[in-house]
Amino acid sequence: MAHKAGFVNIIGNPNVGKSTLMNAFIGERLSIITSKAQTTRHRILGIVNGEDFQVILSDTPGIIKPAYQLQESMMDFVKSAFEDADILLYLVELGEKDLKDEAFFEKIKNAKIPVLLLINKIDKGNEEKLTEALQMWQEKVPNAEIFAISALENFGVSEVFKRIIEVLPESPAFYPKDQLTDKPERFFVNETIREKILMHYKKEIPYSVEIDTEEFFEDDDIIRIRSVIMVERETQKGIIIGHKGSALKRVGVEARKDLEKFFGKQIHLETYVKVNKNWRSDDRQLKRFGYNK
Numbered sequence: 001m002a003h004k005a006g007f008v009n010i011i012g013n014p015n016v017g018k019s020t021l022m023n024a025f026i027g028e029r030l031s032i033i034t035s036k037a038q039t040t041r042h043r044i045l046g047i048v049n050g051e052d053f054q055v056i057l058s059d060t061p062g063i064i065k066p067a068y069q070l071q072e073s074m075m076d077f078v079k080s081a082f083e084d085a086d087i088l089l090y091l092v093e094l095g096e097k098d099l100k101d102e103a104f105f106e107k108i109k110n111a112k113i114p115v116l117l118l119i120n121k122i123d124k125g126n127e128e129k130l131t132e133a134l135q136m137w138q139e140k141v142p143n144a145e146i147f148a149i150s151a152l153e154n155f156g157v158s159e160v161f162k163r164i165i166e167v168l169p170e171s172p173a174f175y176p177k178d179q180l181t182d183k184p185e186r187f188f189v190n191e192t193i194r195e196k197i198l199m200h201y202k203k204e205i206p207y208s209v210e211i212d213t214e215e216f217f218e219d220d221d222i223i224r225i226r227s228v229i230m231v232e233r234e235t236q237k238g239i240i241i242g243h244k245g246s247a248l249k250r251v252g253v254e255a256r257k258d259l260e261k262f263f264g265k266q267i268h269l270e271t272y273v274k275v276n277k278n279w280r281s282d283d284r285q286l287k288r289f290g291y292n293k
C-alpha cells in the first residue's frame, strides 16, 4: 500500500471534548483538559505514526466570539486550521444545536475537504437523543460523514481513526516518524502548570495567567526546570501564592508529578510569580508567548 499522510484538524465549540479526543487518538496526555472553557489556547499538533501512514492532528481552541486581544489571536489559530487541513473533524456534543460562530459554520458546510462530524459524549444520553442528533446534523451539514463517539470512554474512536486513514491523501511523511509533537518541551511544562492553576483557582485568575518556562535543563537523571507564573495584578500574585505559599506549593507538587510521568525522569521544578501588567492586551507580549503568527 502507498504511504498516506496529512493534516487532520479538530474544531468545535468550547468544552465539547476536542482535547480529550486528541489525547484518545494519541494515547498520551498531550493537550491539557479541564471542564473550563478556553483551556486550550494554542493549536497543538499531535502525530500518530504507523508503518504506512502519518496522521498529524491538531487540536484548536474552542470557537468563541473574541472579547479581547488574546481571544482574537486564539481565533486566528482556528482560522488557520481551515487552511492547512486535509480532513476536518467537526466535534459537537450530544444535545448541542449550533456553532457559536456562523461564519465558521458556513466554512464547514462548504469545505472542499472531507468533513467527519463527530457527535461526542454519547455516554451521557440515550438512543432517542442520539437518533434525533444524527438526523439533525445530517440535515444541517449534508457534506459531513457522521459518527457517534465517546472520547472519554474511548468508544467509537478507533472507527473514526480507521476512516481517517482511508480518506487521507497519499503522501510521504511530513515529520520524522519518531516525533510525537511539534511543540517544544517547555510548552508542556507551561501547559501542565497552567492546568493546575485552572484546577485550583476560581474565577478570573486562570485567565489572567501566563506561564513562561525560563529554564529547562536536562541532565542524565534529572530535569531542572524554572518557570515564571505571570499575573496582571499584585492582588492576583497574592492569591496565586496563598497563605505562607501553600497554594503555589500545591501547584508545584502536582505539576512536578505529572511532568515526571510525562518525561519519565526525576524533575526539579522551581516556580515563582511575577506581575506583568496587561500582558493579554499587549501585542508584543502576546507574540513573545507564541500567540501571534
Ligand code: GDP
Pocket (backbone or CB within 6 Å): 013, 014, 015, 016, 017, 018, 019, 020, 021, 032, 033, 034, 035, 036, 037, 038, 039, 040, 062, 120, 121, 122, 123, 124, 149, 150, 151, 152, 153
Ligand atoms: P475542549 O474544550 O473541546 O477541548 O474539551 P475538553 O477535552 O477539555 O473536555 C471538556 C470536558 O468534557 C471535560 O470535563 C471532559 O472530561 C469532558 N468530556 C470530553 N469527552 C467526553 C465524553 O465523551 N463524555 C463525557 N461524559 N465527557 C466528556
Ligand code: K
Pocket (backbone or CB within 6 Å): 014, 015, 033, 034, 035, 036, 037, 038, 039, 040
Ligand atoms: K475545555
Ligand code: MG
Pocket (backbone or CB within 6 Å): 018, 019, 020, 031, 032, 039, 040, 059, 060, 061, 062
Ligand atoms: Mg481543549
